[in-house]
Each structure stands twice: as C-alpha cells, then as structure tokens.
Amino acid sequence: MAAFxxxxxxxxxxxxxxxxxxxxxxxxxxxxGQLTKPPGALGRLEDLxxxxxxxxxxxxxxxxxPQIVIFAGNHGVCAQSVSAFPPEVTAxxxxxxxxxxxxxxxxxxxxxxxxxxxxxxxxxPTADFTKAPAMSxxxxxxxxxKGWDAVDTSADLLVTGEMGIGNTTAAAALGAALxxxxxxxxxxxxxxxxxxxxxxxxxxxxxxxxxxxHRAPLEVLRCLGGRELxxxxxxxxxxxxxxxPVILDGFICTAAAAVLEKLHTGALDHCxxxxxxxxxxxxxxxxxxxxxxxxxxxxxLGEGSGAATAxxxxxAAVACHSGTATFTEAGVSxx
Numbered sequence: 001m002a003a004f005x006x007x008x009x010x011x012x013x014x015x016x017x018x019x020x021x022x023x024x025x026x027x028x029x030x031x032x033g034q035l036t037k038p039p040g041a042l043g044r045l046e047d048l049x050x051x052x053x054x055x056x057x058x059x060x061x062x063x064x065x066p067q068i069v070i071f072a073g074n075h076g077v078c079a080q081s082v083s084a085f086p087p088e089v090t091a092x093x094x095x096x097x098x099x100x101x102x103x104x105x106x107x108x109x110x111x112x113x114x115x116x117x118x119x120x121x122x123x124x125p126t127a128d129f130t131k132a133p134a135m136s137x138x139x140x141x142x143x144x145x146k147g148w149d150a151v152d153t154s155a156d157l158l159v160t161g162e163m164g165i166g167n168t169t170a171a172a173a174l175g176a177a178l179x180x181x182x183x184x185x186x187x188x189x190x191x192x193x194x195x196x197x198x199x200x201x202x203x204x205x206x207x208x209x210x211x212x213x214h215r216a217p218l219e220v221l222r223c224l225g226g227r228e229l230x231x232x233x234x235x236x237x238x239x240x241x242x243x244x245p246v247i248l249d250g251f252i253c254t255a256a257a258a259v260l261e262k263l264h265t266g267a268l269d270h271c272x273x274x275x276x277x278x279x280x281x282x283x284x285x286x287x288x289x290x291x292x293x294x295x296x297x298x299x300x301l302g303e304g305s306g307a308a309t310a311x312x313x314x315x316a317a318v319a320c321h322s323g324t325a326t327f328t329e330a331g332v333s334x335x
Contacts, residue, residue, distance in 0.1 A: 001145070002145035002148040003148075004144070004145070004148075006137065006141060007140065007141060007218045010218070011218060011264075013237065014237050014240075014260060014267055015264045017241055017267060018240070018241065018243055019269070020051075020054035020269065020270070021054055021055070021057040024053055024054050024056070024058055025053065025054035027059030028049065028053035028059040028060075029050055031059050031326070032046050032050060032321060034328070034334075035320075035321070035324045036326065036332050037324065042320055044317075045316060045317040045320055045321075046317070046321070048294075048314055048318075049317040049321030049322075050321070051245070051272070052314065052317065052318055055244070055245045055270050056156065056245070057243065060321075061156075061318055061321075062156070062318065062322060063156055063157055063314060063315050063318045063319075064112075064156060065114070065152075065155050065156045065157070066113040066114070066155065066156065066157040066158070067113060067115075067116070067151070067152045067155035068104065068107075068108050068113045068114070068115045068158075068159045068161060069118065069151070069158070069159070069160050069235055069304075070097055070115070070116070070118070070160075070161040070163060070304060071118050071146070071147065071150075071161075071163075071228035071231040071232060071235075072090055072093070072094045072118070072119045072122060072162065072164055073090070073119075073121070073122070073126070073143075073164045073167070073226045073227035073228035074090050074121075074125035074126070074166075074226075075087070075125055075126050075134070075165065075166035075167060075170055075226050076125045076127045076128035076129070076134065077126075077128050077129050077134075077166050077169055077170065077204060078125070078165055078166040080128065080130060081200055082166050082169040082193070082197070082200060082204055083165045083166050083168075083190060083191055083193065084192045084194075085165050087165045087166070090163055090164055091119070091122050093163045094117060094122070094163060097115075097117045097303075098117055102303060103301060103303060104303040104304055104308060107305060107308035107309060107311075110312075111308065113157075113308065114152065114155070116152075118146060118150055118231065120143055120146060120228060120231060126225075126226050129170070129173065129208040129211070129212065129224050130204055130208055130211065131211075133212065133222055133223040134225055135222050135225070135226075135230070136222075137222060139227070140218070140221060143227040143228075143231045143234070144231065144233060144237075145234060146231045146234065147230065147231035147232055147233060147234025147235035147236075147238065148235065148237065150231070150235055150238075151238040151242065151244065156245075157246070157247065157314065158235065158239045158244050158245070158246045158247075159246070159249065160231075160232040160235050160236060160248075160249065160256075160304060160307075161253065161302065161304020161305070161308070162228045162232060162249075162252050162253065162302055162303070162304070163302065163303060164252075166226075167226055167252050167302075168187070168188060168190035168191070168252060168279065169187065169190070169204060169205065170224060170226045170229060170255075171252040171255035171256075172187045172188070172281065173186075173208045173209065173225075174220060174221065174224055174229070174255040174258065175258070175281055175285055176209055177215055177220040177224055178215070178217065178255075178258050178259070178262050178288070179258075179284065179288045182205075182209075183204070183205030183206040183209070184202040185281065186205060186281045186284070187202045187205055187281070188251070188279040188280040189279075190279070208223075208224050217260075217263040221256075221259045229252065229256040230256070232253055232257070233256050233259050233260060236248075236256070236268070237267070239270060240267065240269075240270045244270070245270055245272070245314075246268075246270055246271040247271070247272055247274040247308075247310050247311065247314065248268075248271050248273050248307060249275075249305070249306050249307035249308075250274075250275065250277035250279060250299065250306050251279035251281065251282040251285065253307070254282060254286060254289065254291075255285055257271060258285055258288060258289050261288075268289055268291070271291070272291065272314075273286050273289075273291035273292065273293045273294065274295065274306045274307030274308075274309065274310035275293050275295040275296060275297060275299060275306035275307070275309065275310060276295070276296040277299055278298045278300040279300055294310045294313050294314075295309060295310055297309070
C-alpha cells in the first residue's frame with residue numbers, strides 16, 4: 001500500500017527519492033568509450049543507454065520487462081462543453097483497452113510490455129474546477145495512491161498513459177498554474193474542438209485560475225487536475241523510489257509530471273520525454289521541465305502511445321550499449 005496518507009506525506013516522499021547510481025554511470029560511460037564504434041557515433045542513443053544504466057545500477061543493463069499503465073478518470077469541467085466527445089466515451093475506451101482493441105494495446109504487444117488499466121471512479125467525475133476544487137485532499141491522495149500502488153516493482157521501465165474526456169483542459173490549467181500565462185497560451189484542440197470550442201477552453205482555464213490562485217504544486221493538482229493525472233503523478237514518483245526509469249508521454253502526462261518537478265527540482269531525473277505531441281503547448285511543458293523529446297511524429301492520441309513507441313528507441317540504445325563488443329573483446333585495434 002502507498003506509504004502516505006496526506007499531500008504533505010507525499011511531498012516528503014518525493015523529496016526523499018533516491019538518485020541515480022553514480023558508480024554505475026561512470027562504469028557505463030567507461031564501457032561506452034570502449035565499444036567497437038567511433039566515439040559518439042550512436043549519438044543520443046549513447047546518452048540514453050548511460051542514463052538508463054545509472055538508474056538500473058549496472059554498466060551493462062537489459063530492458064526486458066517494460067510496464068505500461070493507463071489511468072482513466074472523468075472531469076466535472078466537461079459540463080462547460082470543453083470536449084468534442086461526451087464523458088461516456090471514457091468508460092467505452094476503458095472497455096476497448098481491456099479487450100485489446102486500442103492503439104496502445106498494439107504498441108504494448110509490439111514492444112513486449114505488460115499493460116494494466118485502472119479506471120478511477122468514472123461514475124464520480126471530479127468537481128467542475130470553475131466552481132470548486134476538482135478534488136478534496138482525500139480524493140487527491142487516493143488517486144496518488146492508486147498510481148503509486150499500480151507500479152510493478154519488478155518492471156525495468158514504466159510508461160504512464162491516460163484516458164479522460166476533458167483532460168486536455170485540466171492539463172492546460174496545470175500548465176498555466178505551474179508555469180504562468182493565460183488559458184489561451186496553453187489550450188489546444190484536444191479531441192478536435194473547433195475555434196469556438198478552443199475559445200471556450202481558454203475561458204474555462206482562466207476561470208479556474210481566477211478561482212484557485214495558490215500555486216503550490218500539489219494544490220494545483222488537487223484544484224485543477226483530475227484523478228488520472230494524480231495517479232500518473234503517483235506512479236512516476238513510485239518509479240523513482242524503485243529506481244525504475246520512466247518514459248513520459250504527451251501533453252497530459254507531461255503536465256502531471258511537471259507537478260513533481262515543481263514540487264522538488266530533479267524529481268524527474270529518472271524520466272525522459274518520449275515524444276513531442278501535436279498539442280500546441282506540449283513543447284512549452286517540455287521546456288519547463290527541461291526534457292528534449294525522443295520523437296516528433298505528430299501524435300495526439302494520448303493513451304501513452306507516444307511514450308510506448310519510444311520504448312523501441314530505448315531498447316535500441318540499451319541493446320547497442322550492452323550487446324556491442326568492446327575493442328578488447330572483439331580483438332579490434334582501437335587505434
């Protein structure tokens with residue numbers, strides 16, 4: 001069970017999270033310098049492999065057991081007509097995940113990942129954040145704990161994804177509250193809203209910001225976020241506690257992750273950004289947390305799909321680092 005019962009307890013756990021293994025990193029850097037290739041020839045793959053090795057505590061890691069966890073939640077702010085789809089779609093898509101019919105299911109199979117789906121009180125949407133805090137402290141803590149407990153501690157990589165009609169509006173509100181700006185600076189078309197819908201989303205975010213003016217990260221999450229966003233925060237924090245590397249997904253996942261970085265600088269050192277999504281403000285969020293995306297494919301699906309696709313990139317990095325022979329092993333002269 002999660003080792004916290006209040007937001008303050010959770011904040012203390014985040015602050016106490018472990019760091020990467022400096023010795024393993026040094027050994028991995030040394031190994032990388034001895035591999036049968038010109039220095040730097042594999043570019044960013046080399047950096048990724050060394051980063052991964054430092055969190056796994058070995059200079060020659062493997063990546064065999066990735067886990068993808070999808071969290072689903074419903075949002076009271078949907079009453080403000082911020083989505084092109086009704087809230088009922090959330091539960092329908094959860095059923096699709098469970099029956100293996102979604103894009104994320106195919107990506108999980110393609111990269112050998114375990115996939116778990118957690119629906120969080122879909123029959124009880126969060127409150128409309130233009131009128132009240134989205135969650136009470138108890139509700140926010142429960143969602144954080146759901147994410148914390150969802151992590152398989154035997155996994156060697158974590159991807160968190162989400163499903164929740166209206167959650168691009170919640171994510172935009174988080175971005176604006178954490179990094180500054182107005183609703184228009186952060187909202188995007190999400191599931192495909194038209195120009196009028198985009199203006200509505202901006203107005204709704206501004207109303208939320210006006211009502212909830214405190215900027216403490218966990219209070220921002222509680223007042224403007226959603227259960228699935230809070231669950232992703234909990235899961236990413238648990239991965240840090242277990243030294244499990246994380247690939248972040250798109251706009252919504254990155255907004256959730258930003259809560260951790262704002263809460264404690266360096267709290268996302270165990271994470272890389274899987275991709276740059278087509279949601280306009282995602283790049284601003286990535287800049288805000290200091291992460292460069294691995295891919296830019298114009299994706300805007302959510303579900304963890306961009307991060308899942310990037311599993312292949314990280315697997316390639318680890319395979320080249322751990323499987324390529326050194327000059328000594330191969331009997332090749334290094335000049």
